Amino acid sequence: MAEGRVAGRYFDGRSSQARAAEARVEAGQLEVHLEGGERLQFAAEQVRLGTQVGSAGCYLHLGEGAALESTDVAGVQALVRALRSSTAGTLWLHRLEISPRLIVLSLLVTVALMVGGVVWGVPWASDRIASMLPESLEELAGSEALDAIDRTWADPSELPEARQQALLVHMQPSLQWLTGQYPERTLKVHFRSAPALGANAFALPGGHLVFTDAMVELAQHDDELVAVLAHEAGHAVHRHGMRNLVQGSLLVFVMASMTGDMSAASDLVTGVPALLATLAYRRGMEEEADDFALDMLRARHISPSRFVDIMQRLDPPREGDEAGSVGRFLSTHPPTPERIERFQEAE
Known part of the structure; x- marks a missing residue:
């Protein structure tokens, strides 16, 4: 030069x-x-x-x-x-x-931003997006999810028709109370035979509350099932299923934008209904549903011990396993000793 x-x-x-x-x-x-x-x-x-x-x-x-x-x-x-x-x-x-040092530093900053976005940013955004979605869309998502479960994991309930009707009659006052408190929410109880799911109950978007036959047979008192209903109603009222659906969609599209692979996004669109039943609720959502259940049980003059009894029967603690095994109740409802203790103290 x-x-x-x-x-x-x-x-x-x-x-x-x-x-x-x-x-x-x-x-x-x-x-x-x-x-x-x-x-x-x-x-x-x-x-x-x-x-x-x-x-x-x-x-x-x-x-x-x-x-x-x-x-x-x-x-x-x-x-x-x-x-x-x-x-x-x-x-x-x-x-x-x-500069190798600056390259490594920029990589670390990028990874930190990605992790922060996934761990905190996506849940924050999903909560706000879900709250703005119309009820009709949530009902559609829940109906499709229930149809997908019926096609893959579940069959019509094998409980005697008289038993199903008796349970619905026993649950009706609680459902009416919920309707009075939350008129914008329509809750519908479904019974299904689903050996692959074991003793289980879960809430789908749109207020669909599903009880498996095994869960009904596990209960020794119908109020235990009402206690489970109260917990699932908490998920439905707070739209946890829809919030998790939005969060899962956002995560897929975020990963697709990072990797350039849009096939993962298309797979999500076709597989969403079946995935809804197995989405793991965040700890905050479980606590929110537990708070709701406790308030409802008190209002209905039902002992919180009913929830404790069926939870302990559902997943009894094992020696050397302080937290117990999730067992057949799916990872969406981890029956931790802390949650059981909380209901015991509410007596």
Whole structure:
């Protein structure tokens, strides 16, 4: 490089033909002298330092597709420093691209932002999106989920019709109380034979509350099932199923945008109904549903011990296993000793 000058090749951005050129900074502008005597001037804000790949030369992008290519990397950097009042940002970008320490630091920052976005950002956004969705959409999602469960895991209940009707009659006062307290929520109880799910109960979007035959048979008093109903009603009233559905969708699309693989997003769209029954509720959602159940049981003058009894029977603690085994009740309802103790203290 001559003093303050950089030799290279100039591309006008309109053709692939290159012209020999020499560049320098003059009066705060970049002057490019082409062979044949032509002279071009570019304002500082038009000049952008391009990316250097390996040992190859580097580029100065000059706006409107024009560029100056040179193997004189140090000379190009000197030109950029001379124009640093408007190109400092791109100079830092170039330093980032060639500095191993800065590359590692930027990678760590990127990973931290990704983790933070997934752990806190996506749940926060999903809660707000779900609260704005119309009830009709939630009802549609719940109906499709129930249809998918009926096609894959469940059959019509094998409980005697008289037993089903007796349970519905016993639950009716609690359902009426819920309707009075939350008129915007329509709750519907369904009984299903589902050996693959074992003793289970879960809430789907749209207020569909599903009890398996095994759960009914496990109960020794119908009020135990009302206690389970109260917990599931808490999930329904607080729209936990829809919030988890939105969260799962956001997670898939976030990962798809990061990886560029949209097939995962399309798989989610086709598999959402079946996934709804196995979505793991966040700890906060379980606590929210427990609070709701306790308030409802008190209002209905039903002992919280009914919930404790069926939970302990459902998943008895094992020696050496303080938290117990989730067993057949799916990971959506972890019967931890802390939750059981909470209901015991509410007596």
